[in-house]
Amino acid sequence: MINKIKLYHGDGGAKTNELIRQIFLKNYGEAEDVLSDSFVFNTHASKLAYTTDSFVVQPLFFRGGDIGKLAICGTLNDLATAGAKPLYISAGFIIEEGFDIEALCQIASSMGEVCKDNGIRIVTGDTKVVEKGSADGLFINTSGIGVVSEHYSPQDIEPGDEIIITGTIAEHGTAILLDRYDLAIETNILSDCSALSHLISDLEMMLPYIKRMKDPTRGGIATVLNEIADYAGFNVELLEDNIPIHPQVKAVNAILGIDPLYLACEGRMIFVVKKGYGSKILQLLEELCGCREAKMIGCFTADRQKLVYMQTKIGGKRVLPSLESQTVPRIC
Structure with missing residues (x-):
């Protein structure tokens, strides 16, 4: 490991995996299934999945979507990888001073539309504003919780699959x-x-x-x-x-x-x-x-x-x- 974070540590490839294993898993404790995007756990009534993600896309608005749509879809899709139907989402915003209010409204509207289309709600959140030059516009963190289908359980992979x-x-x-x-x-x-x-x-x-x-x-x-x-x-x-x-x-x-x-x-x-x-x-x-x-x-x-x-x-x-x-x- 090098002693400074580089951009390639966020690309999702081998360096990201190295960072996760050598820094986070080493200090947090090994996960039961490091392949999964959601953590599955049992309650008295059902099996639930829980996931979190942060979104720092540039540009914030792109052909086909924006950071708000991306944040909700990304969280729902991570739950889906665990076979989970979504229930609730949280949304945290880090907003740079001077960010355009109309743009923020558009992003929030995108998030609401995806939630409405998928029958879920954003039930909690947090907003922080930082000094100009500290956040490149806007960062969003979302977490989601969902109920895992009784028909889905990850299985060992075999030749021919x-x-x-x-x-x-x-x-x-x-x-x-x-x-x-x-x-x-x-x-x-x-x-x-x-x-x-x-x-x-x-x-x-x-x-x-x-x-x-x-x-x-x-x-x-x-x-x-x-x-x-x-x-x-x-x-x-x-x-x-x-x-x-x-x-x-x-x-x-x-x-x-x-x-x-x-x-x-x-x-x-x-x-x-x-x-x-x-x-x-x-x-x-x-x-x-x-x-x-x-x-x-x-x-x-x-x-x-x-x-x-x-x-x-x-x-x-x-x-x-x-x-x-x-x-x-x-x-x-």
Whole structure:
């Protein structure tokens, strides 16, 4: 570990994982399941999930959303990875002196709309104002609590288990790049920022066949799949032809020299599915969830190197390591 925090410590890749393990887990105590985005615990009546997240995205307003929408959707999606239907959310604001009130109203309105659409409420919060130059406009922290479906329980991953992504990749990361750097590229790309809570209800009866769920935010699908492979102890094989990506997203990233496999999604879920059940779940995703671009993108193999690799269109293999160097900081 170096002795100063660098921007790459917030990118969601190998350096972020190193920071979490060597600083936070070392001092807080090891978590039962370091792969999960929500902590699941029992009460007398039911099993609950609890999660927290902070949002420092730049710019605060981007094509397809803003920091407020992102904060609520991100929290709901972290609960969904634990199989939880959301109940309540808290919201804490750190606001820089001089921040525009109209902009703050717009952000609060976005948060309220997502909550209304998903049948939840923000029930507690906190606001702090700091001196000009101390917070780059606005930071938001949210926490969420939800009830875990009785049909969902994470299971050990085995060779042959199938991997599904619920939609096209890299749209959020690409939208942020376009707006942050005011790139003169004509495109209708929007962030995929959206809440995924409905997946838990829509797929209720198939949840016993879903072994793991993870939303591919910082570090993109390549980094998230490396985390899962490391936890499972098996290799992941992806098929390049099966990875859904809009042509415009692919083109913009080719111009910028960025690999979309490492760019954040904020409205997509990765499922690890019991072997043989992927096709049925894909059918339900399309029919019930509106996920018409969901794809089965690969599977786990029996090899134990814990590698993620992609079978390319020309017949080769490309190893996809975890994100090591900075791609796009302050993405969420």
